[in-house]
Amino acid sequence: MSGTMRGVYTNLTEIRRRVFAEVARIAYASANEKGEASVDDTAAQLQQLPYEIVPGDVATYRESVFLERAIVQERIRLAMGLPLQDLDRPETVSDGIKKAAVPETYYEPPLVNVIKFACNACEDNVYRVMPNACQGCLAHPCREICPKGAISFRDKKAFIDHDKCIKCGRCANVCPYHAIHHHVRPCADACGMHAIGSDEHGRAEIDYEKCVSCGQCLVNCPFGAIADKSQIFQTIMAINAGDEVIAEVAPAFVGQFGGKGNVDKLREAFKELGFAGMEEVALGADLCTVEEAEDFLDEVPEKIPFMGTSCCPAWSVMAKKEFPEHAGCISMALTPMTLTARLIRRQHPNAKIVFVGPCSAKKLEAMRKSVKSEVDFVLTFEEMAGMMQAKDIDYTKLAGEGGDFDVASADGRGFAVAGGVANAVVNAIHRRYPDREVNVANAEGLDECRKMMRMAVKGKYNGYLLEGMACPGGCVAGAGTLQAVAKSAGAVKMYSKKSSRKNATENAYRMLIPELERDEDGKHEQDQVAETNEAQMPKE
Structure with missing residues (x-):
């Protein structure tokens, strides 16, 4: 499954690259005649940037234009090499700009970040029956092979009791209609370090003791919820x-x-x-x-x-x-x-x-x-x-x-x-x-x-x-x-x-x-x- 989106130019690709381009444009424009950065002007442009990237009052991709702008703000901060905003206190997209404007500034940990409110909280390592595909066949091989008795039939359709399921995958392997699907979180599926788990809300969470920053998670998340910091x-x-x-x-x-x-x-x-x-x-x-x-x-x-x-x-x-x-x-x-x-x-x-x-x-x-x-x-x-x-x-x-x-x-x-x-x-x-x-x-x-x-x-x-x-x-x-x-x-x-x-x-x-x-x-x-x-x- 990993890598299925690679080489496909998507809306997410467009947003990601637009952020890089606009941050670079602001950086080039920030220098005065002496080559010194005008921090106040840069901060003002950064404040306006989410509204330029996501204009109007109608959402295009998410349920709210405000959510779209909030996610873009986080991407802007990461593109500046800044940490994600602290959502527990008032903060703006330009907070920390003075430190970021110094050429010698390096990343603060962590390098790869999950934008929590952009995460879809995808199911991870769960087997589910697709009702339209299940034919309720007479043989019931999925039920017969399950070592924990987790599969029963309701209205002639297979049903998995997830409290009993041990995720062995045998049912999916024997189903003649391929009606049982293994749901995995795309970012976790792409992570060869097995460093991605779930927080208390089911959203992706990175174990930085394991992460080696290969970046495969950030290019395989279809919601654009993972991004790394930049030095543009x-x-x-x-x-x-x-x-x-x-x-x-x-x-x-x-x-x-x-x-x-x-x-x-x-x-x-x-x-x-x-x-x-x-x-x-x-x-x-x-x-x-x-x-x-x-x-x-x-x-x-x-x-x-x-x-x-x-x-x-x-x-x-x-x-x-x-x-x-x-x-x-x-x-x-x-x-x-x-x-x-x-x-x-x-x-x-x-x-x-x-x-x-x-x-x-x-x-x-x-x-x-x-x-x-x-x-x-x-x-x-x-x-x-x-x-x-x-x-x-x-x-x-x-x-x-x-x-x-x-x-x-x-x-x-x-x-x-x-x-x-x-x-x-x-x-x-x-x-x-x-x-x-x-x-x-x-x-x-x-x-x-x-x-x-x-x-x-x-x-x-x-x-x-x-x-x-x-x-x-x-x-x-x-x-x-x-x-x-x-x-x-x-x-x-x-x-x-x-x-x-x-x-x-x-x-x-x-x-x-x-x-x-x-x-x-x-x-x-x-x-x-x-x-x-x-x-x-x-x-x-």
């Missing part, structure tokens, strides 16, 4: 202040804004948005590949029984949290985001670096102490599209200046698609040892990743390289993407083939890996898992 406002404040702001763009960017890659168009778009430059994160993917290939050759199976890849933070954190005794089996290599940021800082030590990609979990990764000094802001493709809309930039109509990134390898670019990370590492190993057999296991979605780890812990994958991807389909299926997963995967594969470098070992920057991997405290950022999930966000 803070990024634009840094641009307005005249800072050197450089974007590093994840490999999944291809086709997200239209076109077929069009790096020259994307570079021009970032320039018009006020960025000083743009680099390809696939460059860091190459470095990560080389590092993981070296680690695999050095450690498996002599030191560790298997090795898991490191680039997906949600998968990495899940594996280390739930299988702590095998945490050392997950690669300690820095992620492509961090490696690319460190490369950029070699030439631009005072720049503000913005990771632009498909992933909400990267927002959580960027808050680790060992990464925060490297990556200043994280924006999704959807948030970036909002910035383009705010500046009236039509990406496909930009002239572009010609040229490609032409730095990263085809394998590095392939990180965005499920299977791509493992493929890159195997190819790097084969460059040194062509005859070395490397067994690989892949998993997409955190539930499948968990199953893979359980098998590995039991010894089923000794000597293997494990690739985990929290999002089914890989990074191209991240919560912040704009296009259908299959379409994006195809675009990435086509773009990868254009690289003049096929293998990560052909990347000239690979000689810098030892220097880039070195932290001040001598620890890799992947060692910081313990700090990653304390109330989701560390407080400094």
Whole structure:
């Protein structure tokens, strides 16, 4: 069931993107001639914004226009990086704006939020009979197979006593008319961490001790009741202040804004948005590949029984949290985001670096102490599209200046698609040892990743390289993407083939890996898992 709405442009999609665009527009307009933000003017515009997004006095989607505006207000606050309003006391959409207007402001916990009064309080894990489908058949297989006697017949229709039902699902499996349906809450169904339960009113509630911020819940809630915080406002404040702001763009960017890659168009778009430059994160993917290939050759199976890849933070954190005794089996290599940021800082030590990609979990990764000094802001493709809309930039109509990134390898670019990370590492190993057999296991979605780890812990994958991807389909299926997963995967594969470098070992920057991997405290950022999930966000 998870992912059924992906790639479908809905009314909810329109509202979400309109909020991003309007917040970005206000941010760009907030600076005076000296680049200083006018907080009072910004607050006044924010107060008016819900009425612009939801005009009139007739509700379009909900039972009340006032409820629609209240939900939009909460989305505006989250887009500003602000917490949800405290409904127990008077508060306005602009409360806290002075703090949000400072470029260095970071998220307060939690990152992913449930807007309670937007939640439909969907039934979760309940079996119900669809009366129009039930034929009251003579065999009554549903009743006969029920181990708890929870099924009886009323008016010749099956009836389930939920006080007795243990939710085993046997009745649904044997019904010849498929008249028994398993109702699950869409957000909970999409959550591979099983972190979503219900509060006392039946509304969704997130267990932040389990949540790894993969974002699958927020893109699978058909009521738009779940949203994560953004740094759109803070990024634009840094641009307005005249800072050197450089974007590093994840490999999944291809086709997200239209076109077929069009790096020259994307570079021009970032320039018009006020960025000083743009680099390809696939460059860091190459470095990560080389590092993981070296680690695999050095450690498996002599030191560790298997090795898991490191680039997906949600998968990495899940594996280390739930299988702590095998945490050392997950690669300690820095992620492509961090490696690319460190490369950029070699030439631009005072720049503000913005990771632009498909992933909400990267927002959580960027808050680790060992990464925060490297990556200043994280924006999704959807948030970036909002910035383009705010500046009236039509990406496909930009002239572009010609040229490609032409730095990263085809394998590095392939990180965005499920299977791509493992493929890159195997190819790097084969460059040194062509005859070395490397067994690989892949998993997409955190539930499948968990199953893979359980098998590995039991010894089923000794000597293997494990690739985990929290999002089914890989990074191209991240919560912040704009296009259908299959379409994006195809675009990435086509773009990868254009690289003049096929293998990560052909990347000239690979000689810098030892220097880039070195932290001040001598620890890799992947060692910081313990700090990653304390109330989701560390407080400094």
